Amino acid sequence: MRKSLSICTLALALAIAAGAQPSKAADTVTFVSYGGSFQEAQEKAFVKPFTEANHVQLVTDSGPTVAKIKAMVEAKNVQWDVVEVTEADYLNLVRLGLLEKIDYSQFDAQTIKAIEPQFRPEYGVAAVMYSYGIGYRTDLGRDDHPKTYAELWDTKKFPGPRALPTGTFANPPWEAALLADGVASDKLYPIDFARATKSLDKIKPNVTVWFDNTAPGVQALVSGDVDYGLMPNGRVLQSKSQGAPVDFEYGQALLYVDYFVVPKGAPNKDVAMKLLAFASQAKPSAEFMKQIQYSMPNTDALQYLDPEYAKSLPSAPENLHRQIPTTGEFYGEDSGNGDTWQKVSIDVWNKWFGQ
CATH class of the missing domain: 3.40.190.10 (Periplasmic binding protein-like II)
Incomplete structure (x- = not known):
């Protein structure tokens, strides 16, 4: 054992003398x-x-x-x-x-x-x-598209399947649902979850894709599985630049950091x-x-x-x-019962979506 160690030590010394350096973990x-x-x-x-x-x-x-x-x-x-x-x-x-x-x-x-x-x-x-707003297809045979969330919720004026994020996603649908129901943009917080879920009740039958990862939502728009959705500007506009018949509406888009x-x-x-x-x-x-x-x-x-x-x-x-x-401050605040509003948000979503 001592002989083997001596041989290894000698080999290392010779290697260093020849210009090699001891290896270092990257x-x-x-x-x-x-x-x-x-x-x-x-x-x-x-x-x-x-x-x-x-x-x-x-x-x-x-x-x-x-x-x-x-x-x-x-x-x-x-x-x-x-x-x-x-x-x-x-x-x-x-x-x-x-x-x-x-x-x-x-x-x-x-x-x-x-x-x-x-x-x-x-x-x-x-x-x-980044912005979450209305993504839409441009090959639907019409020259208009939803420009507000009230119009995105209007399935008579703009028929077709929708994609929306889930309430467990990083950017939940609560703000859009309230805006669609007529809540002023400076009155969004604190979130009125009862009103938001009632708003979601109206569009739920037309939502064929609920996503908790952005990629499937945008892919559904690009593939034509949905005509409209609440989506991030970057991925929609990137798909547009690659030739997909899609576009993004900045009106009422929700700005996140x-x-x-x-x-x-x-x-x-x-x-x-x-x-x-x-x-x-x-x-x-x-x-x-x-x-x-x-x-x-x-x-x-x-x-x-x-x-x-x-x-x-x-x-x-x-x-x-x-x-x-948007403001993340609301979701990080204590709801008054020991949980953050973010935890309450997820609980409300799971109860509503499971009905």
Whole structure:
């Protein structure tokens, strides 16, 4: 045994003398988002360029939820490093103490300057700005389409099957249901779940696709299985650019902001912070926006985009003023009985949908 060790030690010494270096385990980072073409665009624009340039091994996953992150942190078995979450999930994760503080010392001064303070809070950095609104087919033999949720709910004026997100999805249908029922955009919160479910009762017979992952909903529109739906601007407009007879209506679209976070106890926290700093820079942000029509918070990124293309983004002035900002704060608040409104939201949905 001692002889074998001596031989191994001698071999290593000779290798080093010849110029070889002892092998070092490569850094690893696990990136988690919402799958489909959206996550593919993120990986192509900034995740893979970062990992390849820094010789970091990349692991990917999808389907982030508060419950999954909570379970990992409490079990002290965190497997995710950089995770995209909705604003509501972000606020819940902060409230539960499940996140690492973002190390903004890794961000260069110009990136910090180009991102508004509200988009770089203590425990997360804005990942994307996107819109959920009316997606529709353009080959239905008519030159009009639903421009409000009341019209999307009007199955006599606009007959045809619909696709809507479930109440367990990151972007539930409550706001759209209330707007369809005549609630003013500045009176959406707190959500009146009784009124929202009654509104959903009216359209439920015409909803043939309920989705809790965006990809199936958009695919149903592209394939012609549905004529209309409540869908994200980016994936619909990406399908349009690829030749599908679909389009997106920005009127009454619901504007959302997602955040990148690092779960408490992430195994590769230092690499995760460097990845966030890189992804937030102007050029990587622009590369993402070139692939899918969502907006990144870095305002310097717009200079790298074709001006006409930039007009299709949610943050374009001509689109921004037509949309309705959502707030995740409501869902993260205590409902008064120890549960968050997000938990109440899911319980209401499961009871209504199971009827």
